[in-house]
Amino acid sequence: MPPPATEPSLRVLVLGAGSWGTALAAAASRRAPTTLWARDAGQAALMRETGNNARYLPGVALPDALSITADLDAAFEDAHRDGAHVLIILGVPVAGLAATCRDVAARLKRRGATQTHIVWTCKGFESDTARLPHEIAQDALAALYPPGAKGAPPPIGVLSGPSFAREVAQGLPVALTVASHNAATCELTIRALHGAAVRVYAGTDVVGVEVGGALKNVIAVACGVADGLALGTNARAALITRGLAEMARFGVALGAQAETFSGLTGLGDLVLTATGDLSRNRRVGLEIGAGRPLADILASGITAEGVRCARAALARAHRMDVDLPITEAVCAVLFDGVAAETAVSALLAREARYESSTDTAPAGLITPT
Known part of the structure; x- marks a missing residue:
């Protein structure tokens, strides 16, 4: 044998x-x-x-x-x-x-x-x-x-x-x-x-894994900004949850599988990067929320992929007509001179809508404006 x-x-x-x-x-x-x-x-x-x-x-x-x-x-x-x-x-x-x-x-x-x-x-x-x-x-x-x-x-x-x-x-x-x-x-x-x-x-799902890995860094910057502004844990939870929806929406538009974003490279990586003390992206957001200019933060040696890729992600989303409101707010703060408080207010001022794209309006419900 x-x-x-x-x-x-x-x-x-x-x-x-x-x-x-x-x-x-x-x-x-x-x-x-x-x-x-x-x-x-x-x-x-x-x-x-x-x-x-x-x-x-x-x-x-x-x-x-x-x-x-x-x-x-x-x-x-x-x-x-x-x-x-x-x-x-x-x-x-x-x-x-x-x-x-x-x-x-x-x-x-x-x-x-x-x-x-x-x-x-x-x-x-x-x-x-x-x-x-x-x-x-x-x-x-x-x-x-x-x-x-x-x-x-x-x-x-x-x-x-x-x-x-x-x-x-x-x-x-x-x-x-x-x-x-x-x-x-x-x-x-x-x-x-x-x-x-x-x-x-x-x-x-190569695309889904990569989109999750890219956008979670941008959302983590947003969470750091909110924490730096002392907006509380409710705000952080909202940013993580709506950030996950943003990641999935963009990923699916690029050909990813929706289920990927509930896994390790979607929700798992987002939670870690948005809340962990070792997160460089969250650290950048914290510093910005505390009023420190981005140029000074980067000059101190902190490198964060969320800063590097935010504008590119937003540009591609715009070409595809995909709405990324949190990414847009992060770009406004990082690159357009918009105050962090103003960007947060703009996010809160967005019109009310159904949480899921599959929801349908019950009869008689007045659509908020």
């Missing part, structure tokens, strides 16, 4: 040594050989020497098993040894996704790699084009995976969910979602990360 088949070995390569890339690399290294690539050679050397990422995750010890390098070619060579399945996790922001995907495509095409899967983790809309990450990635990876090619869907997808990098790096519990049209990509991502404190769910 032949011996039972064994699964091919798995190697993980994480590109980007920011807080989230480092946290995912730490988690993956507990389950498979993992290499973390840092663009800055000095940072990579310091991380190897000290065993932590002092720039982005100070005080958090990294697993001894994690390999760290600034040599991208060497990282690819190491990951593709022994005929292993390879999962590449792109831990770069939206602004760097296209360039990183092109680098990956060039190297994989030269190697003729056929068992390499790619997932990205960034959240937002591209500032100048208003594209979502999957649209950026598909275009940048077109040389590797031509559009319309027959066969299985490209081995690419998005990894997202309610997660603060510091807690993941510390080994605290987290639940994530990987969405891809390629079942093997989902399976490999689960194999790389699922276990112990990390739980990974799978799905196919």
